[in-house]
Amino acid sequence: MRRAATAVASATAAGVVGAGLVARRTRSASTRPTAVGAVVLGAAAGVVGTLAFDLWLYLQYRRGGGTEPFSDWEFSADVTGWESAPAPAQVGRRIVDGLFETRLPDSRAALVNNVAHWAYGISGATAYGLLAGSLRRPRAAYGLLLGAGMWLSGYVILPPMHLYKPITEYDSATLGKDLLAHLVYGTTTGAAYALLRGRR
DSSP: OHHHHHHHHHHHHHHHHHHHHHHHHHBOTTSOBOHHHHHHHHHHHHHHHHHHHHHHHHHHHHHTTOOOOHHHHHTTTTOOSGGGOOHHHHHHHHHHHHHHOOOOOGGGHHHHHHHHHHHHHHHHHHHHHHHHTTSSSOOGGGHHHHHHHHHHHHHHHTTTTTSSOOGGGSOHHHHHHHHHHHHHHHHHHHHHHHHHTTOO
16 A cells, blocks of 8 residues: 555656646746646646545545555456446446447456546646636635536536436435545645645
8 A cells, every 4th residue: 555655646746746847837927827837737736636535535435444455446446347337437438438339348447447537537627727727816725616516517417327316316414425525626636736836
C-alpha cells in the first residue's frame, strides 16, 4: 500500500509541477491563463481532486471494516467481469461498444472502470478550469459548485442508462455520503486550481 500510495502521490506532484510551469508560460499579462493554460491547470487540479475523492472513499471503506489494500481498491482488483463492474466501467463499456462496435472481454472491466473514473474526474475539472480561468480571482470555495454539479449529474445521466436508480429512490444517508465525497473532490480541485494560479 505504501509503494502504491507513494507512486500515486509522486505522479500527482509531478503533474501539478508540470502544469504550473506550463501555465506560467501561457499566462496573459492580466494573470489570467490562456485557454490552453486553463485546460492544463484544470486537468492537473482534477488529478489532485480525483485522488482526494478516492482517498476519502477509501477511508470510509476502511472505517466500514474493509481490508483491501489501497492499491487493490484503487485499481479495481475485485472487478473481474462486467457483472460486478460499477457504473464508470459500464459507461466506458457502452462508449467503446458504440463507437468501435466491439465487445470488450471481462478481463478489461477493471481497466475500463479505472480509465472512465479518472477521465470523468479530470474532464469535469478541465471544464471548471476553463470557467475559473476567466475569473480574476478563482477561489477554492468555488470548487463546491463543481463538486455539487458533478454529484447531481450522476443522478441525471445514469438513471436513464439504467445504471442508477432515480434519485428519489435513494435514502438521505446514501445521498449525503455521496454528496460529501463529491464536495471533497470539488473543494480539493478548486484549491489545487487556485494554488496553481498563484492565488491565496
